[in-house]
Amino acid sequence: MALQRPKGTHDYLPEGSPKIQAAFRASSFQTVLQIAQTVLERSGAQFIVTPLFEEMELVKRGVGGSSDIVRKEMFTVFYFGDHGGYVLRPEGTAGVVRAYLENGLKQLPSPLKLWTHGPMFRAENVHQGRYRQFHQVDYEIIGSESALADAEAVALMAQVVETLGLKRARIRLGSVGDQADRQAYSAYLRELFTPHFEQLSDDSRDRLERNPLRILDSKSAGDQALIDELQVRPLLEALGPEAAAHFAEVRGYLDAWGVAYDLDPSIVRGLDYYNRTAWELHHEGVGAKSALGGGGRYDGLAEELGGPATPGLGWAFGIERVLLALEAEGVNLLLAGGPQLYLAALDNENVALAAKLALQVRSQARAEFAYRALKPGQIFREAERRGAVYAGLLGSQEAERGVVTLKHLKSGTQREVLFDDLAEALAEAAVLEQA
Incomplete structure (x- = not known):
């Protein structure tokens, strides 16, 4: 039997290949990158490349030890004795912030805008839009607390999508508040869910004490039904005055610029270093799990990784998921065919x-x-x-x-x-x- 590519991966093939898949043309992949590069670099973003594998401890801190990624989906590369081990990167932000801290990029003009792209890896069940090796475009801006930076980041994601030709993609915008807001909201969730402990999934029972916000992100249909039944008050309604003012300022900029978005009170981030603005990019053409990507502010991440307090935010989208959305809309991204x-x-x-x-x-x-x-x-x-x-x-x-x-x-x-x-x-x- 001939060798085949690993499950959950794709070959991006040149035009004319007999087994080419409509969504996964090499030329379409290349066009997505070219458009993203043009839009982001015109905004002042500089290109950065980080390793495909990082220390396991970085990923645990950068993604969160209680997340499904760390608990179930990491690809371990190898171990050296007592060393904590290395893993294939499941996302790009932690590696970019690590590179920022390690290489003294604070000395560059601030805020520093960075972008990158490349393969990411997660050991998960494979279905439409979810793969074991996938590719992301990643944008980060480090060194600014301004709501203007948040709004610009959202606008840049919208501009990339618009330039690609997607018409039905929508940005869902929310806020996860400040740490005090989330602590109070976590206490509210524990009090609300504790009497219904037996109805929760095993994962959500585990999260109830350690990180109840992650219950709201549960993939269990039973958990989601319970959330609806209890009419859980969204975090967006529990923001403190400073976070609420910041969010109102972000929305004001987006409204003034004509950037379309839907207000989504249900968006949460389960880790303490995420704060304030959070958003997701959705498209119904990729199936039930309609997210193409997302972003948010992470002012506590640099400290979590051992650096000084440094505000930051960023976003990423999955190239495969964007290509599926483009296919669903019938958008042809083929580059100009052959040679002159x-x-x-x-x-x-x-x-x-x-x-x-x-x-x-x-x-x-x-x-x-x-x-x-x-x-x-x-x-x-x-x-x-x-x-x-x-x-x-x-x-x-x-x-x-x-x-x-x-x-x-x-x-x-x-x-x-x-x-x-x-x-x-x-x-x-x-x-x-x-x-």
């Missing part, structure tokens, strides 16, 4: 010259060349197969006169272009075609 030029020699003596000219053209246009001499009919068929705009023919007569015969495949028009003018001619033609 497919160049081939008509005889063996000019194969090397054709290659040289193609390399020179690449300074201004995408060009490919044949590795052996071809007949004119073969050149045209191969150029069309590759999706080229022009087929270029180079025979002994052309070589003597220093010209290439160019055929525009769509119109069938043909002309000769001097070697020295080839790159500029193709660049000009590309501009005209896009106009």
Whole structure:
């Protein structure tokens, strides 16, 4: 039996591959990254790369020891004696904040905007939109307590999604308040749920004392039914005056900028270092678990990781989930197909010259060349197969006169272009075609 890719992973294939999946084209994946990069870097974000694996202790502190990720879904890499071990990263924020603290990035202009992308890993059951290796685009802004930073982060996520062409994605916005707000709310939840202890799932019974906010995130249908039955008061209604003022300021900016969102009082974050603004990005096209990503403020995370008090916030979305949403809306993210030029020699003596000219053209246009001499009919068929705009023919007569015969495949028009003018001619033609 032939070897197969691991369950819960994807191959992103080039166009024309016989087994290509509609949502998982390499060109679509690449376009998502290009659009995210353009939007985020125009805002001043700088690119950062962190390791695919981190110390287990970092992930426990950065994600939370009581979370399902730490308790059930981590991929352990290896151990060294008494060392706590390493795990494949399940998300990107903890590694970025660790890099910020470890490498003295506080010395850079503040607030510091960073973005990254790459694979993440979780050992979970595989179904639509949830995989064991998935990819995220991640944005973080470190060093600002301003509500303006929160609003800008939400707006940037909305701008990336809009630029991708998604129409039905919605941002659900909420606030988890300050630490004192959550402590009071946790006491309220313990008092509310304790008489119904036997009705809770095993996970929620465990959470009741340690972290009752996580009950509200339970995946158990029974827990969610109990939450509805008890009419649990949302955390958003229990905010203190400072957190409430901060949230009102965030909403004011978004309203003024025309950034659409739905108010969602049910959003919670179960860890103490999360505070104030929290949001999720949803799309019904990816199934019942409709979240494409989310974000929030984490002013206590740097301290949790052993650094000085440093405000921060950020967001991430799953590329696979965004691609599924795009497919559901029928949005085609394919990059412009083939090369501007497919160049081939008509005889063996000019194969090397054709290659040289193609390399020179690449300074201004995408060009490919044949590795052996071809007949004119073969050149045209191969150029069309590759999706080229022009087929270029180079025979002994052309070589003597220093010209290439160019055929525009769509119109069938043909002309000769001097070697020295080839790159500029193709660049000009590309501009005209896009106009």
